Amino acid sequence: MTEEIIILDFGAQYTQVIARRVRECNVYATILRYDTPAATIAARKPNGLILSGGPCSVYAKDAPMPDRALFDLGIPMLGICFGIQLLAQHLGGKVEPGQKREYGKGTLTITDKACPLFRGLPESLQVWNSHGDRLTKLPKGFKPVAVTENSAYAAIENKARRFYGLQFHPEVVHTPRGSEIISNFVHGICGCGKNWTMRNYVDQAVEEIRAQVGPDKVLLGLSGGVDSSVAAALLHKAVGDQLTCIFVNNGLLRAKEAEAVQEVFGRHFKMKLQYEDASQLFLMRLKGVTDPERKRKIIGRTFIEVFQAATKRVGKAKFLAQGTLYPDVIESVPIAGNPAAMIKSHHNVGGLPKKMKFALVEPLKCLFKDEVRQLGLELGLPREIVFRQPFPGPGLAVRVLGEVTAGRCAILRNADAIVVEEMKANGWYYKVWQSFAVLLPVRSVGVMGDERTYDYTIALRIVESQDGMTADWVKLPYELLEKIASRITNEVKGVNRVCLDISSKPPATIEWE
Numbered sequence: 001m002t003e004e005i006i007i008l009d010f011g012a013q014y015t016q017v018i019a020r021r022v023r024e025c026n027v028y029a030t031i032l033r034y035d036t037p038a039a040t041i042a043a044r045k046p047n048g049l050i051l052s053g054g055p056c057s058v059y060a061k062d063a064p065m066p067d068r069a070l071f072d073l074g075i076p077m078l079g080i081c082f083g084i085q086l087l088a089q090h091l092g093g094k095v096e097p098g099q100k101r102e103y104g105k106g107t108l109t110i111t112d113k114a115c116p117l118f119r120g121l122p123e124s125l126q127v128w129n130s131h132g133d134r135l136t137k138l139p140k141g142f143k144p145v146a147v148t149e150n151s152a153y154a155a156i157e158n159k160a161r162r163f164y165g166l167q168f169h170p171e172v173v174h175t176p177r178g179s180e181i182i183s184n185f186v187h188g189i190c191g192c193g194k195n196w197t198m199r200n201y202v203d204q205a206v207e208e209i210r211a212q213v214g215p216d217k218v219l220l221g222l223s224g225g226v227d228s229s230v231a232a233a234l235l236h237k238a239v240g241d242q243l244t245c246i247f248v249n250n251g252l253l254r255a256k257e258a259e260a261v262q263e264v265f266g267r268h269f270k271m272k273l274q275y276e277d278a279s280q281l282f283l284m285r286l287k288g289v290t291d292p293e294r295k296r297k298i299i300g301r302t303f304i305e306v307f308q309a310a311t312k313r314v315g316k317a318k319f320l321a322q323g324t325l326y327p328d329v330i331e332s333v334p335i336a337g338n339p340a341a342m343i344k345s346h347h348n349v350g351g352l353p354k355k356m357k358f359a360l361v362e363p364l365k366c367l368f369k370d371e372v373r374q375l376g377l378e379l380g381l382p383r384e385i386v387f388r389q390p391f392p393g394p395g396l397a398v399r400v401l402g403e404v405t406a407g408r409c410a411i412l413r414n415a416d417a418i419v420v421e422e423m424k425a426n427g428w429y430y431k432v433w434q435s436f437a438v439l440l441p442v443r444s445v446g447v448m449g450d451e452r453t454y455d456y457t458i459a460l461r462i463v464e465s466q467d468g469m470t471a472d473w474v475k476l477p478y479e480l481l482e483k484i485a486s487r488i489t490n491e492v493k494g495v496n497r498v499c500l501d502i503s504s505k506p507p508a509t510i511e512w513e
């Protein structure tokens with residue numbers, strides 16, 4: 001039986017981070033809404049519960065409240081920030097508005113060294129706070145086990161009931177030893193082993209896929225990106241030739257991309273791969289189109305059309321596989337101030353055909369992105385695929401500004417290949433979020449040998465980011481920039497000028513269209 005920690009989400013910005021930290025301890029973690037009935041939770045027999053933070057005050061009229069019966073299930077519990085206040089208030093303590101908001105770094109002094117939450121940690125720790133309310137009276141049976149400058153109840157314990165509370169955030173990187181506190185909770189207090197590994201998960205997932213799919217056929221739209229590639233490898237392991245991957249070449253791919261996909265999935269993994277070369281069709285439809293949104297719409301529609309036609313050629317299939325990840329399925333808590341409630345993945349590759357009558361197989365839907373990468377390695381996918389930089393569904397069309405033509409795509413492809421090659425050769429490619437070339441539709445005068453040129457400009461877009469929502473430009477060494485620029489102007493016919501994009505997101509976006 002899988003051990004599990006359940007995290008109840010009260011609308012915190014960091015709920016997913018808590019889940020990731022727990023999983024980094026090799027313990028499976030699930031996020032559920034704050035109002036999940038206690039009976040539903042009890043039925044899952046979790047090893048422990050974590051109450052997340054949240055933007056509300058526990059005494060606010062509309063504060064999210066859990067099922068009270070939760071506190072009588074006998075399950076170990078850890079309340080974080082809003083969670084500690086909730087725990088205290090429900091059990092008879094008191095929470096009041098603080099004199100001033102405690103925000104940022106603080107120093108935690110552990111006053112009870114025997115507390116299992118702090119096993120192996122020094123007496124003094126850097127922690128990160130973000131709260132306005134304070135605990136002013138402890139409930140019966142609790143005692144303080146650590147203090148900060150501003151709080152006599154920075155960490156509390158009810159040993160008999162195995163209830164713990166932390167006023168600070170152990171899950172964020174600004175609490176450098178926070179992971180050890182979480183590890184102490186899940187291993188030491190909840191008694192979990194270290195069973196959640198991608199090696200173990202492969203067997204479990206294979207079994208589940210086989211049970212779901214039975215003898216039927218599965219189709220998968222393979223883009224060559226991390227998620228669809230890992231989903232393909234996993235499904236192939238589970239159902240072999242019952243899986244057919246459909247790869248659409250839209251003519252907007254980077255250099256050697258179509259070949260690489262055929263090499264890895266077709267020849268190496270020996271998957272059934274339906275290769276659809278629709279590049280002419282896409283380029284024809286994009287002829288004369290310059291508006292970015294129109295380009296995206298045309299590409300999205302054409303993709304669906306080509307994909308649909310391809311599925312008909314493959315023959316009758318009951319299932320369609322998708323590389324949906326856990327963050328896409330976590331139901332966000334609709335509380336004002338919860339950024340997770342507003343941030344939804346705004347791009348979905350190609351927008352797969354909703355009206356097609358397939359049952360869905362989503363073998364990655366309980367995994368975070370870093371777990372998907374580990375799983376990919378476990379399944380034997382090459383590192384170039386597993387750690388590949390994101391690439392937009394509409395491909396080079398959003399990087400060829402203005403009209404997209406075969407000629408312009410070819411120029412961009414050559415320039416982009418140089419960027420990738422140099423970034424890899426100099427050890428930068430895997431350190432940044434994205435590094436690519438953009439073809440600007442402006443031509444300027446240059447000189448080559450004794451000849452005047454009138455050619456295109458390439459912009460270099462090289463950014464760092466955690467999740468693509470915000471980004472900053474990377475300060476690459478001048479020597480590397482110089483090498484890239486000089487190779488592009490020397491080797492790519494049609495380009496005589498290279499610029500560096502030094503805008504952050506916001507206000508710019510990562511892609512230029």
Ligand code: XMP
Binds near residue numbers: 348508
């Ligand atoms: P922007 O340009 O909005 O991009 O700052 C944020 C991240 O999303 C990627 N992106 C896309 N991904 N389909 C995708 O699958 C798309 O239409 C799309 N547009 C942008 C972009 O590369 C960056 O990583």
